[in-house]
Amino acid sequence: MGKKRVSTLGSEDEAAARSKRAVQLEQKKLREGPPAGKRAKSPGLAGGQRVVDTTAESLAELAVIEAKKQALATSTPEAQAKTPKKIRTRSKAYQAAKAQVNPESAYPLDVALSLLKKVSITKFDPTVELHLTLKEKGFTKNIDLPHSTGKTRKAAVADAATLAQIAAGRIDFDLLYASADQMGQLIKYAKVLGPKGLMPNPKAGTVVSDPAAAVADLASKNTITLKTEKDAPLIHTQIGKLSLGDAKLTANIQAVLAAVPRPQKVVLKSTMSPAIKLVV
Secondary structure, three states, X not given: OOOOOOOOOOOHHHHHHHHHHHHHHHHHHHHHOOOOOOOOOOOOOOOOOOOOOOHHHHHHHHHHHHHHHHHHHHOOHHHHHHOOOOOOOOOHXXXXXXXXXXXXXXXXXXXHHHHHHHOOOOOOOOEEEEEEEOOOOOOEEEEEEOOOOOOOOOEEEOOHHHHHHHHOOOOOOOEEEEOOOOHHHHHHHHHHHOOOOOOOOHHHOOEXXXXXXXXXXXXXXXXXXXXXXXXXXXXXXXXXXXXXXXXXXXXXXXXXXXXXXXXXXXXXXXXXXXXXEEOO
C-alpha cells in the first residue's frame, strides 16, 4: 500500500493544502463563469444585485430617435426644396398649338393676331391679353381704349354708404373714386384698400373734384388701368375678346403701347394659348 500523508490538525501542511484548494476552486469558477440565472456582483452595484443587459431596449430606442430625426429633416424647407417638383404635362392640343409659334422670333402685330387665331384652343370666346416688360417699376396710368375689352368694371364713390360697406368687409367694386376732402376718412381703411389696389390715388386719376361725375364718365368709356407689379416692372392687361376682330384689337393694342414708356418686351396671348412675342 502506498504511503498516506497525515497532517496534524492545525499544522502548517494543512493550512497550505487549504490555501491551494481555495486557489484551484477560484480558478475553476473563473474558467466556467457563473451559472445561468446566478446573481453576480458588478462594480458600483450592491451585493446580490443582478447585472441586466439592456442592449435590445437601447437599440429600439435609438431606432425611434433616428426615425424622428429623418421625419424632421424631410419637413424642413431645405429638404422640400430638394424634392423634385411634379412636371406639368400640357395637353396634346396645347403642344400642337405651341409648335406653331417660334419662341425665338418676334412677330409684327398683324401677323401675331392672325397666328393667335390659329393657336386658340378654347371652346369659348377667349380674352386677349397683353403683357409688357418696362425698364422701371412704379408706373400707373388710366387710359381710354377705343373699343370695349368685354369686361365691365364697377366703380364706387367714397361716400358714407361705401365707407360703411368697406367697414363691414363687403368690397364689390373694382375702382374707388374720392375727392380730396374724402381722403381723410379713408385713411383708417388704407390697410384694407391698399393691398387690393383700391386706395384712391391722384397719380392713378381716382382722386378727383367730382367723384360721382367720374364714375358716370367711366361707365360711358372703355377705361383701363395700366399698373406695374409691386416688385417688378411688369404690366398685365386685357384688350378685348378674340371675337372683337383684328382691326379693333389692333386699335386697343396701339392705344396701350402709346400710353407707356417704350417697353423692353411685349407678349400677346389669349386664354390658355401659347405666348406670341411682338416686335417692339
